[in-house]
Amino acid sequence: MSDLHKRTENILILDFGSQYTQLIARRVREINVYSEIIPWHNFTSLPEGCKGVILSGSPYSVRDDDAPMPDLSAIIGAVPLLGVCYGAQYLALQNGGNVAASDSREYGRANLTVVNTEDVLLKGMTLGSQVWMSHGDTILNLGEGYEAICSTGDVNFAGFRAVGKDVWGIQFHPEVFHSTEGPTLIRNFILDICGCKGEWTPDNFAEATIRALKEEIGAEDKVILGLSGGVDSTVASVLLHKAIGDRLHCIFVDNGLLRKNEFEDVLSGYEHMGLNVKGIRAGDQFLQALENLTDPELKRKAIGRVFVEVFDEASKQVEGANWLGQGTIYPDVIESVSATGGPSATIKSHHNVGGLPDYMTLKVVEPLRLIFKDEVRRVGKALGIKASLLARHPFPGPGLGIRILGEVTAEKVRVLQEVDAIFINGLKDAGLYDEVWQAGAMLLPVQSVGVMGDERTYENAVALRAVTSTDGMTADWSHLPYEFLAKVSNDIINKVRGVNRVVYDISSKPPSTIEWE
């Protein structure tokens, strides 16, 4: 990405692999300042517009042989620096201080027993306020020229600063919800110390991105983009459409595994938005490729392969297309570069679905690659996209294909579409849709005995799944009201021929996953 994401104000976060690193970026962005995360070992120089740097926490101890030890000389003296947890301990160590394994527990809640509110970092914070600790090491002394600015009962150097320099360290985590005055501290650092103005709003993001897309793509080039009906590809396409008009060619593939009436509804929604979109019905091709397949990964790969074939065929109709637009968002980018450089294990091959064949030599443009999902929604709102579209639950690329356990057939798709529609419409009618992060139904390869009227039945069982989550990485089952579940179960069994039993999935992720396959 050349010019697309240049920023005039940027807070750089050097990531040492903490589970909270993304949260720091979100907190900074909540005060309308752009913040970028890079793995510590990729740091060479300050990016354009950098107004300050935050060092994250880490699963490492500064005493480990292989602990992250970046050279900070390009930062100290150039822009303000704040070390959090491991970052603070690393600063103390670099300053000639001493860090040792802690005798007392330093996990969880603590309260500030000393707060120097004269220090600009702690301005407006109060004595006794709760902070969240999560570290096994502690700082025994700070070295020359550093002084403490706050303490807790167990931790003398809960926060410190370098006298006369713009360097601070805090051993607690201001980014987590349980540090009640964490937002004040972050605000002080970003606005007062780094001098940011906080002008990075969804409107400004949209405007700047459209301008940059125009520049990057030029006045002649054409972009093709695969729409999925989801929030990310929709917002990406609206940004691109505003930048280059009908030189954006959208392709929306009906893989035959979408929700009931989804293809028609979503396609007409896109047409109303003025997008140049071509809908392609390819359900039969997908079903053929799925014949006799029962293994989830083989099913995913077959669906992915046919998608690429169909998409490739459709792209060839767009003469001279030389860019591929994608709705990639920031967590996908961060996850693919881990702070420790190690690959993460493949649980399910999500990200292989819809990959590009090697022979397609298109340049890639990803207008959302630096923003989080909730930011995508806010940008979508700023662009005037309908709220109902922005609030849609995520839906997997292989669709109902991985919610029909075992072999997929046209009849099973029909049955599951009916069940799913009753469940989802029921959630909407009961005002529960927005309380749930994702919901759907699974058609189980199980038949069970039932009785309807005076007749014995021997039909399929379905499982309903609804979860709460923030990012799909972890999830809890939604505690839907019993009355609601009872009504939906009744409606499904009465209305969908072929189903005589409904169960509700009460597993969390981990150890289960959201989808059953």
Ligand code: XMP
């Ligand atoms: P799991 O089942 O891994 O799902 O807990 C987490 C999120 O990812 C979605 N998902 C997929 N999305 N292709 C996709 O595009 C896939 O193959 C796929 N498998 C799971 C799932 O719906 C949930 O939102």
